[in-house]
Amino acid sequence: MIHLKKVNKRYSDNTYAARNMSLHITSGEFVSIVGQSGTGKTTLVKMLIAEERLSSGIIEIGNWDITNIKHSEIPVLRRQVGVVFQDYKLLPKKTVYENIAFALEVCGVKQGNIDMIVPQVLKVVGLEEKHDKFPQQLSGGQKQRVAIGRALVHRPKVLVADEPTGNLDTINAQEIIDLLLKINALGTTVLLVTHNKDIVNRLRKRVIAVDDGVIVSDQKTGKYII
């Protein structure tokens, strides 16, 4: 499903965020990507949705080489790879419902379909009751759920969650992880970016550890080793 071959990423100021990264993630997997702050995890996420271009190497998503993806094709890619951003990126002046509907509206989905999809998504992320609340009226975990819901509206093949438990207490964090596991069980490939040791250890799923842009370990049922 996701294929990286010798990917290098150097930012214009000469910081390396990825060095010779190669990895293969198959369809339906649940993979955690761990590593300390500033090692290039978010950069990897950005490269997966062509928000950042690679300096060298190849990235394929579902046999589609997106290394030199055309501008006009980026929207197609972003509807296939749903991303939950580290900073949520919710619109403060829109309600929960509107924030999720927005992702469909701007992609030209018919109103009838929006009215059908959004309640379904709200149900999956467990926010039916909060649909008319604004982001500032929500807890961190709830905001995170809205972001996850929005990432799901296009029924992506891959869901990437960048540090979804960053600001949450253990119980809330576990709830988010459970939600991601549920989404994974429904058939979506899930990439979880985190530096939360407990969560990774409890998951008993594949763990890829990154340090300074280099993949230092890749274990089938791994533990957080750094």
Place this chain on the structure above:
Amino acid sequence: MLVSIYRTTKFAAQTFYRNLWLSVITIFILILTLFTVSLVATMNLLADRAISAVEEKIDVDIYFADNTSEENIIAAQMFLEDVPEVKNVRYVSKDEALEKFKDSHADNVDIQNALEELDENPLPASLIVQANELSDYEVIMQQFNNSEFDIFTEEKNFSDQQAVIDKLSAITTRVYQVGVAVSAVFIVISVVMMFNTIRLAIYAHREELAIMKLVGATNAFIRAPFILEGAFYAVLSSAIAMSLLWLVVLFTAPYVNDFFFGYNFNLDVFFYNNFLFIFSIQFLFSLILSVGSSMISIGRYLRV
């Protein structure tokens, strides 16, 4: 498709209202620009008409001595008609000249009485010559002076209005130059205004736009509202500028038409007959202006 148009329109309307003050100023500047340009164009048209009106008035009257036979005058007329530069020649007989004179002084009793007392018609027969071009008169008169008919003439009266025309041309050229300069300034101002308005609209929506991009909105969808906004400015400003122009025409038409009395030119009729054409030109002009500057602004500030 329809739903996209609806959402795009909603988005554009929102940006318009959120920056209402700026939107109003932008429209105002666009209107001023359109109005100035149309005013300059109108003045140019009027000046052209005025010059050709004066040119129409120019002719040469060749007066014949009283003893000249009508055959000779007709022969002279035929001679002149054969000169290629001549547009037309009209023969005014002694009787016709008298009739005209009487008519034009119908209310002057003294003149009427004086004419009654004369046995003979004191007015000469004449040929009124009009040339194709103003510059042709010299050639025509030269040819006539060298012809056999010159001996019959008593007087040649070249109603010289060249000086008037030159003066008129000079004034209108000057007005036109100033007009074009003022228009150019307004055009530049409105491009800058429009550019800036769209830039601010993009800035106000930067968060929304970034998220739109990240969730997979197409470039066209992201750009469309800003281009639509430009188009909206064009519609509104050209409609208002057109109304203003109409008002100006309404108020000045009586004076302008007076000036052109007898010249088959009517400002208001001209305006109504060409209404659609003028409006289309204005609309296209402001569309190019505003959509063009929106596009530049989008290209600069909306990296998609």
